Amino acid sequence: MRPSPEGEGITLALVHRPRYDDWSLPKGKAERGETDEQTALREVEEETGLRCRLVRLLGDAHYTDNRGRPKVVRYWLMEPEDPAALEAVPNDEVDELRWCTPAVADDLLSYDHDREIVQAAVGTAP
Numbered sequence: 001m002r003p004s005p006e007g008e009g010i011t012l013a014l015v016h017r018p019r020y021d022d023w024s025l026p027k028g029k030a031e032r033g034e035t036d037e038q039t040a041l042r043e044v045e046e047e048t049g050l051r052c053r054l055v056r057l058l059g060d061a062h063y064t065d066n067r068g069r070p071k072v073v074r075y076w077l078m079e080p081e082d083p084a085a086l087e088a089v090p091n092d093e094v095d096e097l098r099w100c101t102p103a104v105a106d107d108l109l110s111y112d113h114d115r116e117i118v119q120a121a122v123g124t125a126p
Helices: 036-048 102-108 112-124
Strands: 010-017 022-024 052-064 070-080 096-100
Touching: 010 036, 010 102, 010 112, 036 052, 036 070, 052 112, 070 112, 096 102, 102 112
Parallel strands: none
Antiparallel strands: 010 022, 010 096, 052 070
């Protein structure tokens, strides 16, 4: 999350994952011994190139992946440590990052569980 360039509201970072051809919020799997917070910070940096700080927990998303496995993802509202950092470095997981208003994110996101997290961010954003 970052303030909107227009000065009103916030924008959220969405990523395009070519493997799934979807738009999603950054997320990933924990490595052995990591806390949920450490996982979130590492995965966001890996997928977006952005070093962030946690603002607050937004909640969990429960869903079934494309292989039929149950998944639980814990999301945090985060802010980039460097407010000028806006560009992602494409990698094998993510080929594009977009900063979107919540309304645009609602249209672009591929999954309802991500839309619910965006609504939580809007309701709790400073």
